[in-house]
Every structure is written in C-alpha cells, then in structure tokens.
Amino acid sequence: MTIPSTSRVLSATASRRGRWWQIDIPELNTGGQSPSIREIPEIAAEIAGEYLAVEPCTLEVRTAIELPGAAAGIWAEANQREARGRAEIIEAARLRRDTLRSLAEQGLSQADIARLLRLTPQRVSQLMNDTDPAAACPESPAG
Structure with a gap:
C-alpha cells in the first residue's frame, strides 16, 4: 500500500458565522462550514478534495482561523x-x-x-x- 504524498498546498480562512465556522478557500472560490474549530482542518481538506476530485490526504490546506467579534482587538490590546x-x-x-x-x-x-x-x-x-x-x-x- 502506498501513501499518497501531498501534491498541492492551499490556503483557507475560517471565521465565525452564527453557531458555525465559515471556511473559505479563495483559490478554489469555494468553501463550507464546520461546527467546531477542531474539525476545521479536516473539513477544509474534504471540501478542497471534493472540489478538485482528489483524495483529501493528497492536499495540505493551511487554515487561518479568525478570532470572532471584538476578541481580536481585545487580545491585541492585552x-x-x-x-x-x-x-x-x-x-x-x-x-x-x-x-x-x-x-x-x-x-x-x-x-x-x-x-x-x-x-x-x-x-x-x-x-x-x-x-x-x-x-x-x-x-x-x-x-
């Protein structure tokens, strides 16, 4: 059994929208949602894999997660x-x-x-x- 190597690197962002995390993959002009931060990387890879018709394990999706609401400003001030x-x-x-x-x-x-x-x-x-x-x-x- 051969393990596929990562063939493509993509960038994604995740931001809070209501109860869900909105995942955007600008390079593919697509996205999706995740119920929790923990699941964002896996879901982002699945979305990209489905869009590109490849196995998610062949992709590396680097996800930047944005702090919701005023948290980013407050954290920076702290x-x-x-x-x-x-x-x-x-x-x-x-x-x-x-x-x-x-x-x-x-x-x-x-x-x-x-x-x-x-x-x-x-x-x-x-x-x-x-x-x-x-x-x-x-x-x-x-x-």
Whole structure:
C-alpha cells in the first residue's frame, strides 16, 4: 500500500458565522462550514478534495482561523499592555540594581542595605549580581 504524498498546498480562512465556522478557500472560490474549530482542518481538506476530485490526504490546506467579534482587538490590546508592563518591570529592576549599587558605592554593607530597603541579604546579593534585566520578567506562556 502506498501513501499518497501531498501534491498541492492551499490556503483557507475560517471565521465565525452564527453557531458555525465559515471556511473559505479563495483559490478554489469555494468553501463550507464546520461546527467546531477542531474539525476545521479536516473539513477544509474534504471540501478542497471534493472540489478538485482528489483524495483529501493528497492536499495540505493551511487554515487561518479568525478570532470572532471584538476578541481580536481585545487580545491585541492585552498583548500590547503586557509588553508595556514587561518593559516597566525591566526598568524597575534596573532602577533597583542602580539603587543598590549606589548605596554600596557609598560604603554601606549588603546587610545594611538589606535592612534599609527591607530586603533579605540574599535578595540584595541577588540583585547586585544580576546583570540581565530581562531575567526579572520571564516570557509569557500565552505569547
């Protein structure tokens, strides 16, 4: 038994229309519907296969799924705010390190700096030895 290789790559979009996802394949000027996101790739391949009179497994349909309603704008705004927040956290970490180094340059011990700033001596040491401001702000899992 031979397994057919992918012979054609198509692009499709899927957008929410009422309770269904509308699948459009512009290159073929055709489309269809899916009841769920999970089924969109399979249904898109079936639609294209039927239109082209080939087995769906011989096609690769790359589907872009659009966020419904205002979700795309809200999601983009959330990402922008998160990026600004991360930048602020990185700047705050730099200012903290600068403060600690300034106090140390004035002759204060790490123990005294810790007492003044209500930090543990371990945290003071950690901040004074930290050279990577991005380490204060790890990447978001949602990206």
